[in-house]
Amino acid sequence: MIYPSDFEEKIGFKKVKELVAENCLSPMGIENVDKIRFLTNVNEITLNISATKEFQNILNFEDTFPSDHYYDNTLCLEKIRIEGSFPEIHEVFDLKRSLETAKSVLNFFRTKEGNRYPVLSSLCKAVKIYPYVSESIERIIDRNGNIKENASSRLKEIRTEINAKRILASRRLQAILKQAQAEGIVDKDAEIPVRNGRGVIPVNIHDKRRIRGLIHDQSASGKTVFIEPEEVVGINNDIVELEYEERREIVRILTAFADNIRPYIDDLLDLNRFLGEIDFIRAKALFGNRFKSTMPSITDSPGLSWRKAIHPLLALAFEKIPGREVVPLDIKLDSKDRILLISGPNAGGKSVCLKTVGLLQYMLQCGFTIPVAEGSESGIFSKILIDIGDEQSIENDLSTYSYHLINMKNFLKHGDERTLILIDEFGTGTEPGLGGSIAEAILGEFNRKGLYGVITTHYTNLKHFASVTEGIVNGAMAFDSQFMQPLFQLYIGKPGSSFAFEIARKIGLPEEILAKASEKAGVKNISYDKSLREIARDKRYWENKRQNIRQHEKRLEKMIEQYERELSEIGTMRKEILSKAREEAKTLLSESNKMIENTIRQIRESQAEKEKTKQLRRNIEEFRGKIEKPADLPEAENLTKTDKLISQVKKLKIKKEKNKDGHIKPGDA
Structure with a gap:
């Protein structure tokens, strides 16, 4: 529904x-x-x-x-x-x-x-x-x-006859035209035009009786008539009859x-x-x-959890405005927080948020992919009910407020735990105190019946009601109080200020009027609105802090990834060095054994000649020196570098874990 x-x-x-x-x-x-x-x-x-x-x-x-x-x-x-x-x-x-x-x-x-x-x-x-x-x-x-000409044998015969007749008629006409040109009846550069589907001779009006035949047309000036010579009338009549027969044969083929x-x-x-x-x-x-639409994860239960949702029609409109982009919406409605009450300044994006939810959910349930980020989730609602816009009706004698109340009556009548309601400017159209009270009572009944919804409002009593009522959660549209402009970002968890006095001051209303308005609003209302502004300011501050931490974490992750990659490369290099050293040691050991065996053999063969023995001993000492000399291997240097890298990676990982454990959240003191 x-x-x-x-x-x-x-x-x-x-x-x-x-x-x-x-x-x-x-x-x-x-x-x-x-x-x-x-x-x-x-x-x-x-x-x-x-x-x-x-x-x-x-x-x-x-x-x-x-x-x-x-x-x-x-x-x-x-x-x-x-x-x-x-x-x-x-x-x-x-x-x-x-x-x-x-x-x-x-x-x-x-x-x-x-x-x-x-x-x-x-x-x-x-x-x-x-x-x-x-x-x-x-x-x-x-x-x-x-x-096709060969669609039937009879069609082929008919078309062959038609072509032959047309060739004959054309030749006859050409002969008559040349003769008429020779006699001066027709201009030398004249050609054979077609009138009523037949070839004709263009003849001067004064010479029309010199060519026997049927007159088919006359020029706009009246000086020329177009005559079909009687010599070709019969041939053309035959062609027409054949064309009728051709059409009958085509109909037979199609039938x-x-x-x-x-x-x-x-x-x-x-x-x-x-x-x-x-x-x-x-x-x-x-x-x-x-719009780079995706398919969110879909469940049969009601609710939604969207990341970076955008309104496609708004995105389309912004394509024509240089520098304008839609601010993506993150929103969640679940069994714990079923109704989102959005507050904030006028033209701050409250209605856009509401319409984004309504349009995308409806598109989804009509079989469309929707412009949300990967990882988003969507439930299914059996009913979507909306109250958007000013609907005065002169014919039915309905005021804006009466129309809204009729909608609320229908919502209460048809709404259930699988219903999504969307209400823009809830409770407006009548005296604020009474309208706010009625709106609060209706909101309480919506909550009792288990409805899901997005509702926008400026009423303070509704913001307070949402903050103390399970099932309803406040949401605020961010506003830059320094530059006095909306940021079009939705923050869930805290209500928003309307920034009425700040906007009025920016527009240029006299300070004395604002002072009187402040007195009439009362200390309680002013303090409450001031608190909301401070919360919004603090929220933006901590959100910026969180963004900085996220960027820092990304840099840490890149550094760790780089160090781990280098560590892996050094580990591979170390294995190669050790393997090479082992191979060289085996070679040296083999050469040593051969050297000793060869020396012993030569001593025996020389029968212990003094000079020969001394020379052999010198050879052994030289070979021993070669073995005992420290190898020029980068092993120690690489092992030291490896130890340093391992230490750096451990420090970075510890630092990252500390950041995770102490992650700053919006609203933290």
């Missing part, structure tokens, strides 16, 4: 449908846009959104997708269904190209490996394409959409074609609907890609 009847126009969905319809290639696609409806079954919603998301991926990552010749063949096929009927040639040509498009679409999905697009592929399973139908069309229609494909009409209509559905999903995907 959605309420009121003009819900789609108020929430902005009517404009969304117009934009999607502009993306459609066919009347069937546009018809599907018109048929969009609010869904409440989680499986149906998930299926629709999944199809749209898959098509977004096709548009983003595939080279091509068949996007030509999405013709609506409904009227043609329904005509063929009637016994004895026949389609026009252009209708058969449209059907031919539609079948080619459908075949290309089916081939696209059937040739994709790994079931890349499961939902869209499942749409193709029930689609039937009969080669017989395509072959029947190919036999009678050429690639330019004309009836036979209709008889042949009539058994397949229902399947061809299904194919037509399939192309319309593909066109519709493609149009939604184009819209989604325009």
Whole structure:
């Protein structure tokens, strides 16, 4: 259920449908846009959104997708269904190209490996394409959409006769024209024009009786008449009769074609609907890609948790304004905090937040992907009820406040624990004290019934009620009190100030008036509003601190990642050095053994000659010195560097953990 009847126009969905319809290639696609409806079954919603998301991926990552010749063949096929009927040639040509498009679409999905697009592929399973139908069309229609000359033997004979007659008529006319030019009846540079489908001779009005035949036309000046010579009248009459016969033969061919494909009409209509559905999903995907829309995690229970949500129509409007960008919205409604009460200055973005929630949730439940960040979650509501705008009714004798109260009455009547309500400027339109009291009582009943909602207000009593009531949470639109301008950021957890006096002061109201207003407002109200301003200021301060800490953490993470990468490289280098050292040690040991064995052998062979023995001993001492000399290896240096890196990484990790443990949150003292 959605309420009121003009819900789609108020929430902005009517404009969304117009934009999607502009993306459609066919009347069937546009018809599907018109048929969009609010869904409440989680499986149906998930299926629709999944199809749209898959098509977004096709548009983003595939080279091509068949996007030509999405013709609506409904009227043609329904005509063929009637016994004895026949389609026009252009209708058969449209059907031919539609079948080619459908075949290309089916081939696209059937040739994709790994079931890349499961939902869209499942749409193709029930689609039937009969080669017989395509072959029947190919036999009678050429690639330019004309009836083939050999569609039947009789048609070929007729067209051969027509061509022969036309050649004969042309030759006769040329001969008559040349003779008339020679006699001066016709200008030397005159050619044979066509009037009423027949070749004629342009003759001066005064010489018209010199050429016997039928007058078909006269020039605007009246000086020239166009005569069909009697020598070619008979030939042209024969051509006309043959053309009638040609048309009768074409009708016979088309009637036979209709008889042949009539058994397949229902399947061809299904194919037509399939192309319309593909066109519709493609149009939604184009819209989604325009705003980088995603598919949030969807659950059957009510609620939502969105990160960086944007209003697509606002984003579209800002595209035309240099330097303007939509400030993303982070919002959460769950079983603990079901109703969000947003307060803050006028033109600060309260209504935009409310409409963003309404439009995106409605889009989601109509099968659209929505512009929110990855990791967002969405529940399903059975009803969405809104009270937006000033709806005075002279005809029904309703004031603005009366209209709002009627809406509240309907909300209370129809609302339940699966209902989402959206109320802009709750309680306004009457005396603030009484209006605030009634609004508080209604808000309490909404909460008791378990409704979910987003409500905007300026009333202090509602802010206080939300702060002490379980199930309702305050939200504030940020405002830069230094530069006196809205920041369009929503902070959940604390109420916001209207900044009425600050805005009035900026506009230039006299200080004496502001002083009197302050007295009339009372110390209590002024103090409360001042406290809200201070909270907002402190919140921004700590939010900036948190942003700085996040940036610092990111730098730490990069440094740790760099050090760990270097550490890994050094570890690898160390292994290589040790491996190399071991190999060299083995080589030296082997050489030592060989040296000793060789020396012993030589001493024995020399029979212990003094000089020879001394020389051998010197050789051994030199070899020993070579072994005992410290190797010039960078091992020690690398090990020292490794120890230093390990120490730095440990310090950085400890520092990061401390930051996590002592993470500053908005509102911390």
